[in-house]
Amino acid sequence: MSGQRKRNFKIEAFKHRVELDPKYAEKTWKLLEHAIHEIYSHNASGLSFEELYRNAYNMVLHKYGEKLYSGLVNTMTGHLKEISKSIEAAKGGLFLEELNRKWGDHNKALQMIRDILMYMDRTFVPTSHKTPVHELGLNLWRDNIIHSYKIQTRLLNTLLELVHRERTGEVINRGLMRNIIKMLMDLGPSVYQEDFEKPFLEVSANFYSVESQQFIESCDCGEYLKKAERRLNEEIERVSHYLDAKSETKITNVVEKEMIANHMQRLVHMENSGLVNMLVDDKYEDLGRMYTLFRRVPDGLPTIKDVMTSHLRETGKQLVTDPERLKDPVDFVQRLLDEKDKHDKIISLAFTNDKTFQNALNSSFEFFINLNPRSPEFISLFVDEKLRKGLKGVSEDEVEIVLDKVMMLFRYLQEKDVFEKYYKQHLAKRLLSGKSLSEDAERSLIVKLKTECGYQFTSKLEGMFTDMKTSQDTMQGFMTSQSMEPKDKDSPNLTVQVLTTGSWPTQASATCNLPAEILGVCEKFRTYYLGTHTGRRLSWQTNMxxxxxxxxxxxxxxxxxxxxxxxxxxxxxxxxxxxxxxxxxxxxxxxxxxxxxxxxxxxxxxxxxxxxxxxxxxxxxxxxxxxxxxxxxxxxxxxxxIGTVVAQKESEPEKQETRQRVEEDRKPQIEAAIVRIMKSRRVLDHNNIVAEVTKQLQSRFLPNPVVIKKRMESLIEREFLERDKVDRKLYRYLA
Structure with a gap:
């Protein structure tokens, strides 16, 4: 076989054309048209879908796609016109049910027709740029049913009426509503938006505009907010049940605008129930509701913040300037702490610890606490009261809480150096009289002050504790030395505390003639002390x-x-x-x-x-x-x-004296700041020097620009600085 030559076969085409039945297209279409009628008449069970598919396939193959497509459009349109009449004829509540039923039928029919015409859908439709069968069916439903002049307005009014009835408390068929709304969405976003959503939002705006007006005239602020919150939640729920999810933002915006934004000012200022009343009466739930609702609208939170700030400042101003309240410094500070606790709790429970509100609270406290120039003195007196006796029988943790609260007020003080002056005096009295609650509590506050203001602020305070410890050791040595000498049983015992000059707030030693019996033992201590320490001087502070x-x-x-x-x-x-x-x-x-x-x-x-x-x-x-x-x-x-009758607060002359000492202490600090700045900048104008000095010193006190100018003039006299020859506002550092 291998030796046999291969033979090539050639298949030739027919020599004559196969003639198609001229009535082929018409006959085939009639079959398909009949099938579409049967499908719409619910008689599809007797149809052979395989045969129908083949017929449609052949029509497209034989270039009769256009006839098939236009026939489909006409047939479907005819059926939809009949369906339209049936829906139009439905009475009352049956209207939506009929529409829903026919829509379901149309979708089923469309699915079967699409299966039959699948080949046309895949080949003829794309090449001839026609609309696919399923989309065509939706468009025809939209044009012949939804946009039928007898159906379109009736459908919208029916839907809006149902929403209105639901808003007024009636129960409606949500399942039916969901189906109808979904039908509109399936017909395309523009159909849903134009035929339902836009009118729905307009009607809703009118509804809530009228209702909010009725509520605001008849309810107090708390009640009104509850109603607004309920309406908002109802609309969110409505969307989840039967509207497009994208409608949620739009409808909530309507409710927010009509019920909240348009009435914000009236709500916060409402007499006997507005924001100020809520703050005064600690209405956490109402305040939280107001915060949540107002947060949803533009300028909502700033509106609450502004009213709260002005209320706080007014209340605080009355608190710190009321002459009656100033009679008791401890009560004065306690009221400030109570006010702070109260509003901290409101911000925590109602305003979700919102930083904006915390900042407003802090700025308000800083504003009014510094309206009273005696605030630093009073805060120190409060600490003195608590660390002297006020916290006996309480735990260390509770002491820490009180000290933390005091530190909060301390941060608001602009004149922290004035507080330091008084605190040093009060601490000295506690330590020297042995009346301090505990050394741990005292040191805890000093650590807090150091953290807040730096080691320079507390170095002298720490020196006071060191002196107390050293004095104990000194007294032990003195007692030991005295025990070796013969002792008169009537001679007085002496306990001395040696205080380092500069660390303690000692005034110039007040003259006082000690009794002869005391002078003798004092002289013995002087001899002992100067014998064990060289180069020191002792002066007795009898007033302490x-x-x-x-x-x-x-x-x-x-x-x-x-x-x-x-x-x-x-x-x-x-x-x-x-x-x-x-x-x-x-x-x-x-x-x-x-x-x-x-x-x-x-x-x-x-x-x-x-x-x-x-x-x-x-x-x-x-x-x-x-x-x-x-x-x-x-x-x-x-x-x-027998205590000494002494005013808890300073008398006017004492106050003037303390203020004078504070002003004197500030001068070298201001000069040091000017020199530091000029050393690094070399040349600087007057305004910038004042600004930078203020910035450097504001953690201790707010320097007066007039005083800064005087210190600059003093530095010029001592040749640390000079004025520029041309521009008198410029200063130069002289190295």
Missing amino acids: GTADLKATFGKGQKHDLNVSTHQMCILMLFNSSDCLGYKEIEQATEIPASDLKRCLQSLACVKGKNVLRKEPMSKDIGEDDLFFFNDKFTSKLHRVK
């Missing part, structure tokens, strides 16, 4: 000491009296005399008049502590008064503590 005296009254009644050093000097004069005049006491002790009068007041005018008797009897001390040892003094207590 205390003493325990043993006293015997009429009928042999004995008491231990705890008094100040000045009071001791006065009382010991009565060992040798039963009656002394004011002038005699002043001459013998040389205690300054203001201190002497307060001491005598404490000893003669305070009920239960009057170990002296005064003639004439009155609360004030006069220069012609006589004082007697009070033989008839009695007390249930064996140990009687």
